[in-house]
Amino acid sequence: MIVAPVSADDDVLRVEHIAKSFGPVTALRDVSLHLKKGEVLGLLGDNGAGKSTLIKTICGFQKQDSGQMWLKGQPYEPKSVEQARTLGVDVVYQDLALIDELSVYQNMFLCREERRSRLPFLDRRRMKREARAALNEIGIHLPRLDVPVARLSGGQRQSIAVARGVYSEADILLLDEPLAAMGAKEGAMILELIARLKAEGELSMIMILHNYVHVLESCDRVNMIVDGVIALDKPTAETSLEELTEIVVDEYRRARLAAQAQEAADAAAEASAPAAE
Amino acid sequence: MSVSDGESPVTAPAGGQAHERKAPRAAVAPLTLIRHALTTREGSIIVITAALTVYFSLSLSVFFTTANFENLLPYFAPYAILAAGEVFLMINGEIDLSIGGCYLFAPLMFYEFHNGGIPLIPCTILALIVCMGIGVFNGFVTAVLGVNSFITTLGTLFTLEGLTLIVSHAEQLEMPGAQVVSNATGNHITSFASAFGAGTYSELFWALGIVLVLQVALTRTRWGLHTIAVGSNRIAAAEAGVKVRTVLIRNFVVCSTLAGFVGILEAVRSNSITPDPGAANSVLLDAIAAAVIGGTLLAGGSGTVVGAMIGALFLGVLQDGLAIKGVNADYLDFYLGVAILVAMLINRYVGRARRRSGLG
Numbered sequence: 161m162i163v164a165p166v167s168a169d170d171d172v173l174r175v176e177h178i179a180k181s182f183g184p185v186t187a188l189r190d191v192s193l194h195l196k197k198g199e200v201l202g203l204l205g206d207n208g209a210g211k212s213t214l215i216k217t218i219c220g221f222q223k224q225d226s227g228q229m230w231l232k233g234q235p236y237e238p239k240s241v242e243q244a245r246t247l248g249v250d251v252v253y254q255d256l257a258l259i260d261e262l263s264v265y266q267n268m269f270l271c272r273e274e275r276r277s278r279l280p281f282l283d284r285r286r287m288k289r290e291a292r293a294a295l296n297e298i299g300i301h302l303p304r305l306d307v308p309v310a311r312l313s314g315g316q317r318q319s320i321a322v323a324r325g326v327y328s329e330a331d332i333l334l335l336d337e338p339l340a341a342m343g344a345k346e347g348a349m350i351l352e353l354i355a356r357l358k359a360e361g362e363l364s365m366i367m368i369l370h371n372y373v374h375v376l377e378s379c380d381r382v383n384m385i386v387d388g389v390i391a392l393d394k395p396t397a398e399t400s401l402e403e404l405t406e407i408v409v410d411e412y413r414r415a416r417l418a419a420q421a422q423e424a425a426d427a428a429a430e431a432s433a434p435a436a437e
Numbered sequence: 438m439s440v441s442d443g444e445s446p447v448t449a450p451a452g453g454q455a456h457e458r459k460a461p462r463a464a465v466a467p468l469t470l471i472r473h474a475l476t477t478r479e480g481s482i483i484v485i486t487a488a489l490t491v492y493f494s495l496s497l498s499v500f501f502t503t504a505n506f507e508n509l510l511p512y513f514a515p516y517a518i519l520a521a522g523e524v525f526l527m528i529n530g531e532i533d534l535s536i537g538g539c540y541l542f543a544p545l546m547f548y549e550f551h552n553g554g555i556p557l558i559p560c561t562i563l564a565l566i567v568c569m570g571i572g573v574f575n576g577f578v579t580a581v582l583g584v585n586s587f588i589t590t591l592g593t594l595f596t597l598e599g600l601t602l603i604v605s606h607a608e609q610l611e612m613p614g615a616q617v618v619s620n621a622t623g624n625h626i627t628s629f630a631s632a633f634g635a636g637t638y639s640e641l642f643w644a645l646g647i648v649l650v651l652q653v654a655l656t657r658t659r660w661g662l663h664t665i666a667v668g669s670n671r672i673a674a675a676e677a678g679v680k681v682r683t684v685l686i687r688n689f690v691v692c693s694t695l696a697g698f699v700g701i702l703e704a705v706r707s708n709s710i711t712p713d714p715g716a717a718n719s720v721l722l723d724a725i726a727a728a729v730i731g732g733t734l735l736a737g738g739s740g741t742v743v744g745a746m747i748g749a750l751f752l753g754v755l756q757d758g759l760a761i762k763g764v765n766a767d768y769l770d771f772y773l774g775v776a777i778l779v780a781m782l783i784n785r786y787v788g789r790a791r792r793r794s795g796l797g
């Protein structure tokens with residue numbers, strides 16, 4: 161039997177022994193992590209390490225094969241993205257999850273549409289107004305909110321996805337590479353927004369970033385996934401660019417050595433195969 | 438007529454369903470108006486249909502008359518309803534061929550329920566519930582089991598057409614409730630019949646009502662938004678929290694139910710249940726043609742119910758006009774086919790111009 165972790169008091173989220181495979185590919189072997197209230201946790205890991213898989217499990221998009229999650233001390237088993245959202249967990253996906261055919265404001269309010277009182281009709285004016293306010297607050301100025309998002313630049317699209325997550329009234333926000341498509345200026349605006357949210361102290365965040373400088377600047381703590389498990393868990397104050405880089409380079413060396421060993425073993429097996437006949 | 442090549446997306450006048458219309462009404466020049474009409478999603482088919490109507494009106498004295506308008510209605514109204522349902526599925530990136538089956542099967546169910554002693558209105562409701570069940574089945578097999586909807590609904594189409602032949606013994610039946618009754622005030626049709634298909638404008642009212650409701654649902658409700666989202670990018674829609682399967686199943690149900698309803702209207706109008714799969718197949722194809730001509734993409738993500746209705750009107754005007762012109766029956770399908778191709782090409786050209794001009 162799994163019991164709630166003892167230190168659950170100030171943890172808004174705990175993930176325990178999560179495993180997830182896709183057919184023959186094991187994305188997550190045994191991942192445990194925790195997130196404190198108001199904390200910004202940076203999640204690192206190589207391409208294909210399983211970061212997005214972990215995020216999609218926490219946000220309710222897919223279910224883990226095994227392992228438990230706890231939200232504010234309660235068992236947390238989201239059946240859908242919508243259910244996770246009502247429990248206060250929201251997400252900005254790596255692929256942004258925008259609908260090309262829908263307009264900026266329709267995308268920002270997708271699945272949280274505002275209706276006119278009790279009628280089924282959407283309150284377009286109110287959604288547009290609120291979308292405008294949210295984008296202004298981030299510092300993104302789009303001339304029009306009723307054009308399909310297909311027409312916007314990569315950075316603008318990403319801003320819309322981030323704005324959708326940030327203004328969702330969530331208290332846990334998962335951000336999967338929120339700066340990937342952005343230029344330097346847009347990226348700085350988003351990091352500033354994250355710093356502002358952190359200062360307010362209400363929102364807890366898990367953020368996947370590739371730039372270690374950004375991680376050290378914006379996050380309180382950093383976790384690194386290697387081989388489907390969390391291989392490093394340190395406050396950013398206690399680590400450095402050199403250490404993070406060292407771990408990755410080390411990991412790369414080990415992987416190369418392993419590959420070479422495997423190659424040698426294969427070659428040996430091949431050489432001995434005819435003899436066995 | 439140049440369709441605003443030089444304009445940037447930012448300054449181009451708004452048009453299309455998803456757009457604000459803030460242009461000052463009084464200042465709109467006629468040319469702008471025409472351009473505006475052409476650049477809305479329904480614009481080109483409206484212009485094409487209007488041109489066709491003008492042509493027939495000028496070349497045929499009997500064309501633009503009330504009597505002919507009433508003749509034309511059966512060529513138009515049923516297809517507008519069928520196409521309205523099909524538009525929702527086509528926006529989803531799916532297709533429902535089984536509407537031909539529901540169209541054929543629903544009046545027969547109605548007949549059987551009535552034979553069982555059930556009154557007319559409850560018979561209608563029961564027959565429509567059967568159609569809803571067919572929609573749920575189509576939706577389940579497509580959305581949950583993952584079978585391509587073309588295949589799923591092709592199967593349902595043949596199954597229902599076969600069932601209709603089996604149950605009816607391939608014999609024409611008289612539609613209950615549609616007979617002309619005689620009493621002290623003379624011969625007249627029942628109020629059931631006049632409401633459900635036999636009244637001159639009954640089908641037209643149903644068509645206009647259903648098109649209005651579904652167009653509003655498509656552009657101004659969650660259901661419509663989620664339908665577009667599922668058709669445009671199914672993975673992104675699911676990630677955002679759209680209940681993709683529910684949306685798909687619901688649209689299959691709407692489509693089948695409308696098809697059953699049209700089947701009943703047409704059976705009442707003609708006072709007969711004719712188990713003819715060939716006729717049903719041609720009804721089905723005309724309905725899909727109306728939706729496509731009206732500007733709905735087979736690939737999904739975009740479409741309009743009003744456009745599909747105009748597409749149905751285009752087909753109706755064309756068939757009616759050619760019939761009055763006395764075109765040899767052998768040539769009718771040929772002209773129809775060519776006209777559909779031409780209309781589609783114009784649609785495409787204008788559609789590209791619209792996208793270039795930065796409108797939705």
Ligand SMILES: Nc1ncnc2c1ncn2[C@@H]1O[C@H](COP(=O)(O)OP(=O)(O)O)[C@@H](O)[C@H]1O
Nearest residue numbers: 182185187205206207208209210211212213214
């Ligand atoms: N839906 C899926 N189906 C099959 N394989 C998947 C799926 N999602 C992720 N994977 C695989 O799982 C591994 C981890 O992917 P992902 O979580 O996206 O990595 P990261 O975000 O760290 O780059 C990869 O090998 C990827 O190919």
Ligand SMILES: [Mg+2]
Nearest residue numbers: 211212213254
């Ligand atoms: Mg990823």
